[in-house]
Amino acid sequence: MSQEVSFLEQVDRMFEKAAGYTNHSAGLLRQIQMCNSTYAMEFPLQRDDGTIETIRAWRAEHSQHKLPTKGGIRYASNVNEDEVKALATLMTYKCAIVDVPFGGAKGGIKISTRAYSDTELQRLTRRYAYELTRKNFIGPGIDVPAPDYGTGGREMAWILDTYNSLTREPLDALACVTGKPVGQGGIRGRTEATGRGCYFGIREACSYADDMEKLGLTPGLQGKTFIVQGLGNVGYHAAMYMEEGGAILVGVGEYEGAIYKADGFKLADVIDHRAKTGSILGFPGAESFESSKVVLEQDCDILVPAALEGQITTENAPRVKAKIIGEGANGPTTADADAYLAERGVMIIPDVYLNAGGVTVSYFEWLRNLSHVRFGRMNRRFESTTVTNILEAVENLSGKRISEDDRERLAQGATEVDLVNSGLEETMIHAYAETRAIAHDRGTDLRTAAFINAIDKIAKSYTEMGIWP
Numbered sequence: 001m002s003q004e005v006s007f008l009e010q011v012d013r014m015f016e017k018a019a020g021y022t023n024h025s026a027g028l029l030r031q032i033q034m035c036n037s038t039y040a041m042e043f044p045l046q047r048d049d050g051t052i053e054t055i056r057a058w059r060a061e062h063s064q065h066k067l068p069t070k071g072g073i074r075y076a077s078n079v080n081e082d083e084v085k086a087l088a089t090l091m092t093y094k095c096a097i098v099d100v101p102f103g104g105a106k107g108g109i110k111i112s113t114r115a116y117s118d119t120e121l122q123r124l125t126r127r128y129a130y131e132l133t134r135k136n137f138i139g140p141g142i143d144v145p146a147p148d149y150g151t152g153g154r155e156m157a158w159i160l161d162t163y164n165s166l167t168r169e170p171l172d173a174l175a176c177v178t179g180k181p182v183g184q185g186g187i188r189g190r191t192e193a194t195g196r197g198c199y200f201g202i203r204e205a206c207s208y209a210d211d212m213e214k215l216g217l218t219p220g221l222q223g224k225t226f227i228v229q230g231l232g233n234v235g236y237h238a239a240m241y242m243e244e245g246g247a248i249l250v251g252v253g254e255y256e257g258a259i260y261k262a263d264g265f266k267l268a269d270v271i272d273h274r275a276k277t278g279s280i281l282g283f284p285g286a287e288s289f290e291s292s293k294v295v296l297e298q299d300c301d302i303l304v305p306a307a308l309e310g311q312i313t314t315e316n317a318p319r320v321k322a323k324i325i326g327e328g329a330n331g332p333t334t335a336d337a338d339a340y341l342a343e344r345g346v347m348i349i350p351d352v353y354l355n356a357g358g359v360t361v362s363y364f365e366w367l368r369n370l371s372h373v374r375f376g377r378m379n380r381r382f383e384s385t386t387v388t389n390i391l392e393a394v395e396n397l398s399g400k401r402i403s404e405d406d407r408e409r410l411a412q413g414a415t416e417v418d419l420v421n422s423g424l425e426e427t428m429i430h431a432y433a434e435t436r437a438i439a440h441d442r443g444t445d446l447r448t449a450a451f452i453n454a455i456d457k458i459a460k461s462y463t464e465m466g467i468w469p
């Protein structure tokens with residue numbers, strides 16, 4: 001049943017559930033909920049063999065209550081207008097939850113990247129960027145794309161170059177897109193950011209002893225088993241940091257199928273096996289499944305769906321055994337499945353919070369581009385010298401020597417990636433505490449709490465602008 005409800009309707013249902021806990025007027029709630037502008041386009045692509053194909057693409061800007069609007073660009077064969085609008089809508093709430101001062105947007109091109117050569121992908125990306133520029137759907141203060149499913153730094157560099165060739169305002173042009181390669185104005189730590197943010201969020205959720213007790217678990221990530229669906233940028237990095245944090249990887253789902261081993265395996269070994277054999281299937285000692293989705297039903301403490309939307313539905317939710325679901329992907333749980341699992345006492349750490357690490361570090365990249373200086377450049381040496389002076393004073397007072405190793409560790413000064421990671425960690429910790437407090441006060445699940453938080457913040461923004469009394 002829930003599969004027939006469109007993705008946008010799913011998001012709207014979650015919004016409406018949360019809106020019921022607020023006391024904003026119906027008009028204001030409708031303004032917050034609706035997608036403000038969508039540009040649907042069709043353009044020609046000349047294939048390498050000379051034939052012409054028509055490409056369908058979209059960019060949706062959900063809310064301009066803060067500018068620029070922000071959100072990734074997705075390349076996938078099932079991209080459609082409803083999905084792009086749903087994802088743009090989630091971006092608005094996501095940014096509000098982690099206090100990133102942007103409205104939400106999302107773009108999509110309906111193609112299977114596997115079916116196109118690199119030169120074809122470059123041509124269609126540049127044409128898409130051209131369309132966005134001509135229609136005023138891109139710009140440092142207008143709308144700032146980033147990577148999403150099927151895109152990465154390479155596509156962002158093509159977009160930047162196309163925008164640069166068309167703009168009359170080159171000074172801040174670097175900030176027209178984020179997730180760029182570091183040499184093209186990107187920021188260190190952006191690639192790992194979404195997965196790293198997922199890890200911080202799951203770690204936070206597991207750190208509250210009383211919440212864990214309700215699930216029959218002990219606090220902390222150490223020793224908890226987890227399954228990840230999708231080894232793309234988000235799933236791979238989330239799994240890597242969770243493993244580093246002491247959790248045990250027991251299952252992996254990818255497009256070719258899934259593997260499961262109750263006593264766990266190492267992520268690096270799975271990657272190695274896939275590189276050698278071309279598939280995760282047949283991993284030594286693990287059970288292999290032809291279907292990727294079967295992995296969602298295996299035994300574990302934490303399930304991390306990090307592939308696409310609509311994976312956990314009312315059909316398979318009754319067979320989900322995980323006690324915690326950490327939504328790395330956007331919209332992996334349908335609204336009905338969400339209600340069913342919440343009823344069963346499963347803790348769902350919602351996408352709008354959990355995968356916000358990407359846009360958080362995109363915000364840092366945008367700030368870096370607008371300030372035209374690398375974070376840490378002005379103060380790293382100063383910090384290092386200050387700490388060295390303090391250590392010397394302590395040595396003089398105490399008459400004891402601090403070891404070279406300790407001196408080096410304490411007096412190194414923060415690099416750009418240190419600052420990015422600490423900004424990300426702080427953001428995820430703060431937003432989790434805020435969301436959890438609302439959930440406790442109102443007696444809601446975490447998703448509803450996150451939506452209430454977003455709605456209240458956006459409503460405040462409209463009210464302060466004098467748009468609503």
Ligand code: GLU
Pocket residue numbers: 070071072073144145146147148149178330355356358359360362
């Ligand atoms: N595509 C990512 C997301 O869904 C990142 C968006 C961004 O950095 O603007 O959150």
